[in-house]
Amino acid sequence: MDKKAYIIKIEQLNKWFDDFHVLIDINLNVSSGEILVICGPSGSGKSTLIRCMNNLEVYQKGSLIVDGIYVGDNLKDIQKIRTEVGMVFQHFNLFPHLTVLDNLTLGPRWTKNIPLKEAKDMAMHYLEKVKIPEKFNSYPGQLSGGQQQRVAIARSLCMRPKIILFDEPTSALDPEMVKEVLDVMIDLAKEGMTMLVVSHEMGFAKQVAHRVMFMDQGQIIEQNRPEEFFNNPKEERTKLFLSQII
Amino acid sequence: MSNIFIWGRKNLYPTTGQGIISIAIVSLVGLVLWNFLPWSIFNAVWVADNSDVCRQAGGACWAFIWEKLYFILFGFYPAEERWRAWLVLALFLGGILYSGRSKSWTLSLIVVWLGLVVSMMLLLNGTLLGLPTVETSYWGGLVLTIILAMTGIIFSYPFGVLLALGRANQRLPVIRGICVSIIEIIRGVPFISLLFMASLMLPLFLPSGFVIPKLVRAIVAVIIFSGCYLAETVRGGLAAVSRGQYEAAQSLGLSYWKTMGLVILPQALSKVIQPTVGSFISLFIDTTLVVIISMYDLLGAARAAASDSAWLGFAREAYVFLALIYFAFCYTLSKYSRRLEKDILTKKVH
Ligand SMILES: Nc1ncnc2c1ncn2[C@@H]1O[C@H](COP(=O)(O)OP(=O)(O)OP(=O)(O)O)[C@@H](O)[C@H]1O
Ligand SMILES: [Mg+2]
Numbered sequence: 001m002d003k004k005a006y007i008i009k010i011e012q013l014n015k016w017f018d019d020f021h022v023l024i025d026i027n028l029n030v031s032s033g034e035i036l037v038i039c040g041p042s043g044s045g046k047s048t049l050i051r052c053m054n055n056l057e058v059y060q061k062g063s064l065i066v067d068g069i070y071v072g073d074n075l076k077d078i079q080k081i082r083t084e085v086g087m088v089f090q091h092f093n094l095f096p097h098l099t100v101l102d103n104l105t106l107g108p109r110w111t112k113n114i115p116l117k118e119a120k121d122m123a124m125h126y127l128e129k130v131k132i133p134e135k136f137n138s139y140p141g142q143l144s145g146g147q148q149q150r151v152a153i154a155r156s157l158c159m160r161p162k163i164i165l166f167d168e169p170t171s172a173l174d175p176e177m178v179k180e181v182l183d184v185m186i187d188l189a190k191e192g193m194t195m196l197v198v199s200h201e202m203g204f205a206k207q208v209a210h211r212v213m214f215m216d217q218g219q220i221i222e223q224n225r226p227e228e229f230f231n232n233p234k235e236e237r238t239k240l241f242l243s244q245i246i
Numbered sequence: 247m248s249n250i251f252i253w254g255r256k257n258l259y260p261t262t263g264q265g266i267i268s269i270a271i272v273s274l275v276g277l278v279l280w281n282f283l284p285w286s287i288f289n290a291v292w293v294a295d296n297s298d299v300c301r302q303a304g305g306a307c308w309a310f311i312w313e314k315l316y317f318i319l320f321g322f323y324p325a326e327e328r329w330r331a332w333l334v335l336a337l338f339l340g341g342i343l344y345s346g347r348s349k350s351w352t353l354s355l356i357v358v359w360l361g362l363v364v365s366m367m368l369l370l371n372g373t374l375l376g377l378p379t380v381e382t383s384y385w386g387g388l389v390l391t392i393i394l395a396m397t398g399i400i401f402s403y404p405f406g407v408l409l410a411l412g413r414a415n416q417r418l419p420v421i422r423g424i425c426v427s428i429i430e431i432i433r434g435v436p437f438i439s440l441l442f443m444a445s446l447m448l449p450l451f452l453p454s455g456f457v458i459p460k461l462v463r464a465i466v467a468v469i470i471f472s473g474c475y476l477a478e479t480v481r482g483g484l485a486a487v488s489r490g491q492y493e494a495a496q497s498l499g500l501s502y503w504k505t506m507g508l509v510i511l512p513q514a515l516s517k518v519i520q521p522t523v524g525s526f527i528s529l530f531i532d533t534t535l536v537v538i539i540s541m542y543d544l545l546g547a548a549r550a551a552a553s554d555s556a557w558l559g560f561a562r563e564a565y566v567f568l569a570l571i572y573f574a575f576c577y578t579l580s581k582y583s584r585r586l587e588k589d590i591l592t593k594k595v596h
Binding site: 054056079080082083085086087089091093094095096097106107110111155159 | 488490491493494495496497498499500501504508509512513516
């Protein structure tokens with residue numbers, strides 16, 4: 001395949017937290033429009049890996065290229081990458097001192113100098129997309145977890161990102177709210193957004209993922225198309241993990 | 247009548263132990279009032295041409311305060327220019343009333359106060375407004391206290407915030423080291439010595455003929471001193487903002503200053519409103535120490551008034567009067583901070 005088609009290119013990436021080797025020789029390419037679900041036991045380095053992609057964590061060895069930009073220590077480049085790569089967190093991390101609308105317009109206004117009127121229109125557009133336009137004037141503290149996570153997704157969308165990273169977007173939610181968030185993510189997937197999703201929601205993976213990847217102890221153990229991955233896992237560790245979560 | 251009895255029983259005498267404490271406190275307050283009221287009100291002299299009347303009466307001599315009022319309010323400010331000082335007091339009260347409305351509670355409030363204090367100083371000095379110049383050495387009394395406190399608060403707050411940000415910054419160890427040293431050194435030194443340094447040593451380092459007014463030197467000392475304490479308060483607020491907030495702001499592509507200004511500081515600062523205002527109150531009280539570099543602020547002016555040979559022996563009245571003024575200020579400030587905090591809290595959490 002032509003190298004340019006990959007929107008994320010990772011070669012021999014290694015990362016340490018002091019002495020602890022948390023990511024070991026990671027090689028990974030993601031094409032534009034691909035939905036990649038990453039799973040693995042707690043502490044296996046899933047969050048750390050996707051946080052490297054927008055430089056929330058720095059890596060020590062190897063190379064990581066996002067949308068043609070090398071993720072290193074050039075501040076300008078990193079800010080550029082961050083405006084193109086959205087991130088949705090486990091604990092939503094909405095800004096509690098701002099209304100929903102202000103949460104959504106903050107990024108576009110202050111990183112892309114988009115005029116307020118335009119930023120507000122865009123925010124309302126995406127709030128409708130995540131199905132809570134009526135909450136635009138509320139504060140995050142007044143919303144349920146599921147609503148907050150949908151607002152957080154809308155906040156990422158307002159930056160018109162090329163890629164969105166999801167770090168266990170539903171694992172802090174009450175069970176009855178998981179579906180409303182997954183539905184929004186499924187819609188996004190169908191529209192062709194490039195998504196890297198750390199999640200144990202196997203239903204979601206089966207339904208929309210192009211590829212499922214299993215990590216353990218800082219290494220990529222196995223990756224495959226979802227039907228192969230779930231029905232026919234190759235590695236013992238994958239089998240063990242799958243038997244535990246299903 | 248029985249209502250009062252029930253109220254008293256419930257609130258003052260719920261158990262024998264607490265009842266005894268209540269009785270002790272009530273009798274103590276009663277005893278103080280028993281002695282204070284006759285002196286301060288019943289036997290007090292309110293108007294008198296000279297101190298003889300007061301000395302015969304045996305009560306408080308409020309006539310003395312009345313006689314020295316201008317001096318206590320304005321110090322040595324020239325009598326014929328006093329309207330300017332009145333105007334300054336009026337501006338100050340106007341500012342307080344304006345700030346009291348919850349609608350005014352935005353960042354622009356700092357700009358309003360900055361504008362106010364600049365106009366006050368222009369007015370007092372007069373040169374730029376085409377009025378006769380009054381040097382800062384003639385400013386005094388309540389007006390001087392207000393100027394010191396206002397400039398102190400307005401400038402030490404941003405200074406303290408910058409120090410706190412520098413101290414919290416892990417990526418720039420040099421800046422962090424500088425901020426830590428400033429904060430720790432200044433906090434290890436009493437305010438008086440800082441004032442002496444500013445007033446006596448600073449001129450030694452400046453080229454001869456280059457004079458900074460004593461007022462400015464005192465203000466600089468106040469700002470540095472209070473800024474370092476505020477920095478520690480703000481640091482507490484910064485630590486209380488979760489790491490997820492930094493990450494969310496950064497992952498939107500916001501630069502360091504925008505992350506701080508738009509996301510972190512608004513949260514951090516509103517978490518520490520009470521201790522911040524506590525620092526302002528101690529700054530306000532600390533300004534009285536400028537007396538030792540012979541400036542006549544509210545306290546200095548009152549003490550000078552009390553040592554006038556024609557009115558000797560009425561220092562008590564002066565101090566009671568001062569206590570009332572200081573209490574009014576500090577009480578207003580702390581009440582204000584509580585309302586501010588409540589307002590911010592009710593807005594966000596339900
Ligand atoms: N800032 C840090 N400093 C030191 N060690 C860290 C740090 N962050 C994570 N780790 C360690 O690195 C390892 C991988 O962490 P990571 O958060 O990437 O795991 P994860 O796969 O996302 O797990 P989980 O499913 O629990 O979220 C863990 O052992 C964790 O303790
Ligand atoms: Mg994780």
